[in-house]
Amino acid sequence: MNESVDLNRTHVPHDLADRIARWFTKFMRFFADTFFAKRYGHRAVVLETVAAVPGMVASTLQHLKALRRMSDDNGWIRTLMDEAENERMHLLTFIEIAQPSRLERFLIILAQGMFYNGFFLLYLLSPRTAHRVVGYFEEEAVISYTEYLAQVESGYHENVPAPRRAINYWKLHDDARLSDVIIAVRADEAGHRDVNHAFADQLAAD
Template identity: 65%
Template sequence: MKHEQGFDVTAAEFAPLHHTPQDWRDRFAFRLVKLMRIIPDKFFAKRYGHRAVVLETVAAVPGMVGGLLQHLKAIRHIRDDQGWIKELIEEADNERMHLMTFIEIAQPSKFERFLIMAVQLIFYNAYFFLYLLAPRVAHRVVGYLEEEAVTSYTQYLAEIDAGNIENIPAPQIAKAYWNLPDDARLREVVIVIRQDEAEHRDTNHHFADKIVERAAP
């Protein structure tokens, strides 16, 4: 997503929003996401660039799956999709650009590249059936995943600001996609990606809420 962004923001000034679970479906989605976070936390710890590579592999799946199934549903019911398909496909492409950016930054090992393929294989199939059977829960899962992503990128930014992670020059792919200045660095990349994740968080929680509204008597 190409957007204007101020880069003087600090990690502490960005307040992550949280959707409070309203029923057992929301609680299931929330607990599932918390469970999914355990392995990356243990495996990558504060290696935020490498963590981002694997997590963005997961994040790039839901938009494409949701867009595909919404497309088929719109055709099946011969109705307008109200913009959902475009929004979801754009989300998937945006997450793919996050992945491509962090591939340049982190330079993942062969094992991590294998992990990317394994994670994608497992998550794609699991999410496909989740969205097929329970789209509200699927969107809520993504909303909570994006909440965790915002938290992770906020921690990443704090480590950069503290001098614990080198503020290296931004890769060219990031400067071109987000229209960053020529002298942009890692800090600016983390800020724009965090903003993207916040937008995806809000979009998916909104979609879940709309499904609740449609189901209401």
């Protein structure tokens, strides 16, 4: 777990594609804030089911691209698959902390189906924009987990013991609490932010 990661880093839009990606992210943030308000545990459960989609979609399409071109992928496929797996671990962890309601489970099915197909099409049309969208999504995730951590530390949410799954995955100490899990997850999201913005920059340069 890297707690020294820069939590305030953000990408300033350079062109229309970047601005559209940023606008779309803010639009989605508005709906998440409206529906979940300060129920950050439940927000994490629903949004992490969506967050695990881009890495798998992008890795699949990068894999097919490498096969078509019979060329090396320069490590993109493994990085993206690791990102998808990491986001899935976030989901499994928060399911143990905040059990989703029937409505939230329905939203998960709806949101995942819509987002998977939408992101797939976006990646086919513009991989650069797709990675930029994910980079902005992760910027918002860092903000959300920072707000969640503040609520836990203030006593608004109980600082429950960390699930054993989280302790094993992030190698936390045995008496770790929810706040430790949030710090670890937030660091992951900041890492995904930097990777996806870097991928978008590389595609723009190419």
